[in-house]
Amino acid sequence: MNQLGDTRLRTWTLRFMALLAADTQDQLVWLGERELETKDVIEEVEILCRVPEGLAERGVFEHGDLHDLRAIGRRLGEIDSTCRVDLWGNALTTDPAWEDIRSHARRFLLTSLGDWRQPLPRPVRPHTGDH
Incomplete structure (x- = not known):
């Protein structure tokens, strides 16, 4: 992949x-009125946890930085299928898996950037079906 593509994937991951890594309340504020399904978040994070492997091969991430991403991927795999059908906002407050994932995300950011407190991404506007 080219350097620009690697930079974008690194930014997306971070x-x-x-x-x-954000506190639950901050995650809920970020969600706002959006109703993201937990299964969709899990699918996105599972992809996210695989992408940095290739980036580490190209020197974009250190191999040691990937330990917590692998742990997040394992923890996601342990989430029961019945917990995946709920809205993510509900799961954040009821499923202890998200607290474990939060801890690993914080360690990943601490290792990669020196601080887990980072600006949250801009929320994606809900799709309205209009063009």
């Missing part, structure tokens, strides 16, 4: 990790 922004999503910032969202996962």
Whole structure:
């Protein structure tokens, strides 16, 4: 991949990790009125946890930085299928898996950037079906 593509993937990884690392209340504020399904968030994070492996091969991330991403991927795999059908906002407050994921995301950011407190990504506007 080219350097610009690697930079974008690194930025995407760090922004999503910032969202996962945020306090629950900050995550809920970020969600606002959006109704994200937990299964969709899990799918996105599972991809996110695989992408940095290739980036580490190209020197964008250190191999040691990936330990917590792998742990997040394992923890996501342990989330029961019945917990995946709920809205993510509800899961954040009821499923202890998200607290574990938060801890790993914080360690990843601390290792990668020196501080887990990072600006949250801009929320994506809900799709309205209008063009």
